[in-house]
Amino acid sequence: MKVEIWSDFVCPFCFIGKTYYEQALAQFPHRDRIETIYRSFELNPNEDSSKMTSTLQSLATKYGMSIEQAKGMTNQVASQAKQAGLTFNFDRMISVNTFDAHRLSIYAQKQGKGKDFIEQLFTAYFTDNEIISDTTVLTKIAVNVGLQQDEVENILNSSEFTTEVRAEEEEASQLGVRGVPFFVFDRKYAISGAQPVQAFVDTLQRAWDEHSDQFITLSGDATACSIDGQNC
Numbered sequence: 433m434k435v436e437i438w439s440d441f442v443c444p445f446c447f448i449g450k451t452y453y454e455q456a457l458a459q460f461p462h463r464d465r466i467e468t469i470y471r472s473f474e475l476n477p478n479e480d481s482s483k484m485t486s487t488l489q490s491l492a493t494k495y496g497m498s499i500e501q502a503k504g505m506t507n508q509v510a511s512q513a514k515q516a517g518l519t520f521n522f523d524r525m526i527s528v529n530t531f532d533a534h535r536l537s538i539y540a541q542k543q544g545k546g547k548d549f550i551e552q553l554f555t556a557y558f559t560d561n562e563i564i565s566d567t568t569v570l571t572k573i574a575v576n577v578g579l580q581q582d583e584v585e586n587i588l589n590s591s592e593f594t595t596e597v598r599a600e601e602e603e604a605s606q607l608g609v610r611g612v613p614f615f616v617f618d619r620k621y622a623i624s625g626a627q628p629v630q631a632f633v634d635t636l637q638r639a640w641d642e643h644s645d646q647f648i649t650l651s652g653d654a655t656a657c658s659i660d661g662q663n664c
Contacts, residue, residue: 441530480529537553539592
């Protein structure tokens with residue numbers, strides 16, 4: 433069975449949701465027969481990484497709030513992350529463009545290194561506060577998970593996998609995805625947001641057991657980042 437996950441590497445709920453999904457998958461008796469595919473979704477496709485704008489400043493500017501109010505908002509998200517066993521350091525986080533990271537993610541998955549590459553990307557951004565739009569950082573992460581440096585550099589210096597990223601984003605639009613993470617189970621059921629582990633366990637089992645042409649979104653709340661950033 434195939435599970436597709438539309439997400440972005442600067443979406444905090446995507447990292448939290450990914451963690452809960454993986455915890456659920458570890459409990460699923462047929463986990464060895466589940467193919468997990470990460471699909472591209474850019475929350476801020478026009479983000480200019482060269483400006484080196486802090487995430488706190490970006491939030492304060494976007495929503496007309498003070499830096500202290502932005503800190504309060506991100507502290508709440510960091511608390512949710514802690515419950516999932518994750519560490520988020522928003523104080524040092526920089527807003528970045530994720531297009532190249534998505535291109536490399538597609539390549540890494542084709543090479544059988546996607547799971548490790550994506551995990552390290554999320555950790556690099558949210559915990560270590562690295563600039564994951566920087567080609568040096570992306571190359572380092574890719575090499576760390578076993579990808580060939582020369583191949584990675586060639587991809588980053590070209591437009592390779594651009595078509596694939598755009599196709600996945602277009603598919604998300606056709607499916608009506610407005611926020612991430614968005615989990616699609618066997619093209620039968622979907623979960624929107626970083627839902628509890630049991631929600632993923634139940635949906636995995638339901639999709640496994642049932643054969644239907646229906647496409648139903650089972651869950652969705654504020655534990656997702658919307659395309660206009662309202663819940664990030």
